[in-house]
Amino acid sequence: MKVVKFGGSSLSSGSQIEKIFDIVISDPTRKAVVVSAPGKRHAEDIKVTDLLIDCAEAYLRDVEADRLVDSILERYLGIARDLQLPLSIMDEIESGLLAALNGDKSNPERYLDAVKATGEDNNAKLIAAYFQYRGVEASYVNPKEAGLFVSDEPGNAQVLPESYHNLHKLRQWPGLIIFPGFFGYSKEGEVLTFSRSGSDITGSILANGMKAEVYENFTDVDAVYSVNPSLVRYPKEIRExxxxxxRELSYAGFSVFHEEALIPAFRAGIPVNIKNTNNPSAPGTRIVNERSNTNGPVVGIASDGGFCSIYVSKYLMNREIGFGRRLLQIFEDFGLSYEHIPSGIDDISIILRQNQIVDEQMEADIISRITNELQADEVHIEHDLALVMVVGEGMRHNVGTTARAAKALAEAGVNLEMINQGSSEVSMMFGVMENEADTAVRALYEEFFGEKNQTKTGNSHGDWASV
Amino acid sequence: MKVVKFGGSSLSSGSQIEKIFDIVISDPTRKAVVVSAPGKRHAEDIKVTDLLIDCAEAYLRDVEADRLVDSILERYLGIARDLQLPLSIMDEIESGLLAALNGDKSNPERYLDAVKATGEDNNAKLIAAYFQYRGVEASYVNPKEAGLFVSDEPGNAQVLPESYHNLHKLRQWPGLIIFPGFFGYSKEGEVLTFSRSGSDITGSILANGMKAEVYENFTDVDAVYSVNPSLVRYPKEIRExxxxxxRELSYAGFSVFHEEALIPAFRAGIPVNIKNTNNPSAPGTRIVNERSNTNGPVVGIASDGGFCSIYVSKYLMNREIGFGRRLLQIFEDFGLSYEHIPSGIDDISIILRQNQIVDEQMEADIISRITNELQADEVHIEHDLALVMVVGEGMRHNVGTTARAAKALAEAGVNLEMINQGSSEVSMMFGVMENEADTAVRALYEEFFGEKNQTKTGNSHGDWASV
Structure with a gap:
């Protein structure tokens, strides 16, 4: 039994929905179908979720938004027409949308969640209607009815453990389940959404609760690539x-799959299969507990910019019990989360995403607190760093991998600001200046995936993954 | 004007003291002479400081210790006889020792400090007498008289800032100053010692207070070597x-100079010149603020064992503000100081000296607290790690150094458990298993100092530095 999830671009038009219909019914083990809101039909299009957010914000400000409401309804109407559905479905969609828009605005965040959730909810109803229209036993299932309960954190809800037990009962549901992604209900019955792109999370929760054999996540690329295709021509696809x-690749910029969404599947040991709605026969990429076919020590190379490093030095710092803890307390007091803490003998650096430091005043305050409270000898900040990750289970204890990576970077003339290796068993991290990150990634790709490593290159479906 | 310090092996016998006399008077700018207690005359000998500790502990237990007292006095008597000094000096030495041994025992730690300090104090009196006997204007100066005040921390006293001002007046002292190392006085007049080998600290404090042009530290090796001479034949000497x-080399096993002792000289920008009492014409090693003559990116390679690594993993750990701080709090609660904190995306390791974890129960308690309080997915400990340090100011932004080091280690078949580079500007750190540390050090030495790098090898005075 499989849980299948389709992203917004796979559901953006009637012809796309015909494709997903064919995909779903081609395999009778596909039991539950989790759907996003209609996404972009072309590059300039606007996602329904974004229209809903604009609409909710207008309502919150008591600004007239009839045209926005119409745009949203027209998206569903267009799909219904494409699919030659009886237009009675539109009454249900319109009343769902208007109920949310005219709902309780006393808590703006909750209101926004309720409006956003209609994007998926209405699409699930529409798609269920289409499956029924095509003569398939299928029904829309509401998350409250199914028992998908979440914490009361608007825009960042977390699944409650009892949900898994509740969802297990869906195994007995007659026929196909069409399930809206992105949201659940609080125990008080309020709609709450997961973080953005949270339909991936719903699918993973369902796969866990229903004990699926696999969680198929359909998007618009054939596979996860070993490197960002905008940097390298014909990058190698990752099979498994x-x-x-x-997780390590997602962290450093691989956006193909929502990182929180891995957790429920991971905890249940259910493989996630990333597949392409537009090329469903391609094997895609499987995310698994342990993989068999290794092809060299490295599986992927990623980078992400926008980091800064706060350097703190103090002679004999390591003799002071509590120094590091007091340093981290200062960051916590400023509400800053940090990524890494490389250290020397008498110095320590805190690597964090620099957009958290909102202005120069805040930066000065942080430096001043560290200088005064810890009596540091020197405190300074370095901006615009990128972290380059070399990822692969095969790297652990592979004595040559570090040397190959460092040599490739040296030959490309890339200065290493930082190396952090040793805690993670599956990655090696290099800190470089942002303006050298692309050079670094290309050099590492060439070293581990270049011609000398393989005869077969990747395919030519060069679009970079986007959900 | 120079401050000169002689270690215990340089003062272990009459013939050694004749050498230091010649050294001191050969340069009229040598103004203050800081002396240790008599050290070992040969490998099986016992240092006077160790005899004093045994003696104090016997007195504290009310055990008879006449033979120990005699052994101590015989050391001074032997030196006085060798130097053909009038033996009246022995009355002063004996009364100084007995006064300390019969002093207030109500605080055992303070009592121990007072007894230990007589080793240096009596030696300074003896040496001052010898200088006078040789017709040189020289006098013993007591640290209380000179104003060397310290914090009330027995066995680990810290200099009080006002001392520097007081000591500056010694510039006007007539003739040579013979100053006992290792101890100062609390404001209440109690004797308190620095940490072990603390005569280096006294010399550094005097150099700072007296604004010396250089602090000469005489020991028993010609220079600081670029690598442990027990691992490599004829290692290169470090000039500067x-x-x-x-500091980085001291941390990782280079014991030539007490690490706390660098601070006062460093703060005042006074160069430290490590020299050999037994070969005073050798240039020795100068420790300076900035150095000129660089000879490749690396200046030295060191390693130190006895570390362990506690690995903690938790999915999406970096989203939890305060995770690292709470983790470090647990270590602080156990009184543990840690050395490094390498981290991956969802994992963090704490590297610490494993002798701090006294038994299996404590280890289990630490793991249990981390597991339960932080709800970690996995916590485990890895024992018997060594940290190998590659040190050199020339490494900063030298793109090839990391690659060379990693390649040398890979070719030697050394597994890298950890790399920590990036906070310190002058070192690169590799974590390896203890049983591979020597192989790693030799491979790195060969890479950076081996035949292919230089035509001239180091000298053949192959004794490893000891203070």
Whole structure:
């Protein structure tokens, strides 16, 4: 039994929905179908979720938004027409949308969640109607009815453990389940959404609760690539990678799959299969607990910019019990989360995403607190760093991998600001200046995936993954 | 004007003291002479400081210790006889020792400090007498008289800032100053010692207070070597290294100079010159603020064992503000100081000296607290790690150094458990298993100092530095 999830671009038009219909019915083990809101039909299009957010914000400000409401309804109407559905479905969609828009605005965040959730909810109803129209036993299932309960955190809800037990009962549901992604209900019955792109999370929760044999996640690329295709021509596709490898790649810019969404599947040991709605026969990429076919020590190379490093030095710092803890307390007091803490003998650096430091005043305040409270000898900040990750389960204890990576970077003339290796068993991290990150990634790709490593290159479906 | 310090092996016998006499008077700018207690005359000998500790502990237990007292006095008597000094000096030495041994035992730690300090104090009196006997204007100066005040921390006293001002007046002292190392006085007049080998600290404090042009530290090796001479034949001598380089090398096993002792000289920008009492014409090693003559990116390679690594993994750990701080709090609660904190995306390791974890129960308690309080997915400990340091100011932004080091280690078949580079500007750190540390050090030495790098090898005075 499989849980299948389709992203917004796979559901953006009637012809796309015909494709997903064919995909679903081609395999009778596909039991539950989790759907996003209609996405972009072309590059300039606007996602329904974004229209809904604009609409909710207008309502919150008591600004007239009839045209926005119409745009949203027209998206569903267009799909219904394409699919030659009886237009009675539109009454249900319109009343769902208007009920949310005219709902309780006393808590703006909750209101926004309720409006956003209609994007998926109405699409699930529409798609269920289409499946029924095509003569398939299928029904829309509401998350409250199914028992998908979440914490009361608007825009960042977390699944409550009892949900898994509740969802297990869906195994007995007659026929296909069409399930809206992105949201659940609080125990008080309020709609709450997961973080953005949270339909991936719903699918993973369902796969866990229903004990699916696989969670198929359909998007618009054939596979996860070993490197960002905008940097390298014909990058190698990844056939199989572990949860840990996926997690490390996601962190450093691989956006193919929502990182929170891995957790429920990972905890239940259910493989996630990333597949392409537009090329469903391609094998895609499987995310698994342990993988068999290794092809060299490295599976992927990623980078992400926008980091800064706050350097703190103090002679004999390591003799002071509590120094590091007091340093981290200062960051916590400013509400800053940090990524890494490389250290020397008498110095320590805190690597964090620099957009958290909102202005120069805040930066000065942080430096001043560290200088005064810890009596540091020197405190300074370095901006515009990128972290380059080399990821692969095969790297652990592979003595040559570090040397190959460092040599490739040296030959490309890339200065290493930082190396952090040793805690993670599946990655090696290099800190470089942002303006050298692309050079670094290309050099590492060439070293581990270049011509000398393989005869077969990747395919030519060069679009970079986007959900 | 120079401050000169002689270690215990340089003062272990009459013939050694004749050498230091010649050294001191050969340069009229040598103004203050800081002396240790008599050290070992040969490998099986016992240092006077160790005899004093045994003696104090016997007195504290009310055990008879006449033979120990005699052994101590015989050391001074032997020196006085060798130097053909009038033996009246022995009355002063004996009364100083007995006064300390019969002093207030109500605080055992303070009592121990007072007894230990007589080793240096009596030696300074003896040496001052010898200088006078040789017709040189020289006098013993007591640290209380000179104003060397310290914090009330027995066995680990810290200099009080006002001392520097007081000591500056010694510039006007008539003739040579013979100053006992290792101890100062609390404001209440109690004797308190620095940490072990603390005569180096006294010399550094005097150099700072007296604004010396250089602090000469005489020991028993010609220079600081670029690598442990027990691992490599004829290792290269280091002519000049910065305080930062020395600090990193000291940390990882280079014991030539007490690490706390660098601070006062470093703060005042006074060069430290490590020289050999037994070969005073050799240039020795200068420790300076900035160095000129660089000879490749690396100045030294060191390693130190006895570390362990506690690995903690938790999915999406970096989203939890305060995770690292709470983790470090647990270590602080156990009184543990840690050395490094390498981290991956969802994992963090704490590297610490494993002798701090006294038994299996404590280890289990630490793991249990981390597991339960932080709800970690996995916590485990890895024992018997060594940290190998590659040190050199020339490494900063030298793109090839990391690659060379990693390649050398890979070719030697050394597994890298950890790399920590990026906070310190002067070192690169590799974590390896203890049983591979020597192989790693030799491979790195060969890479950076081996035949292909230089035509001239180091000298053949192959004794490893000891203070």
């Amino acid at each position: 990678l572990t949860y840990r490898e996926m | 290294l910065t305080y930062r380089e020395m």
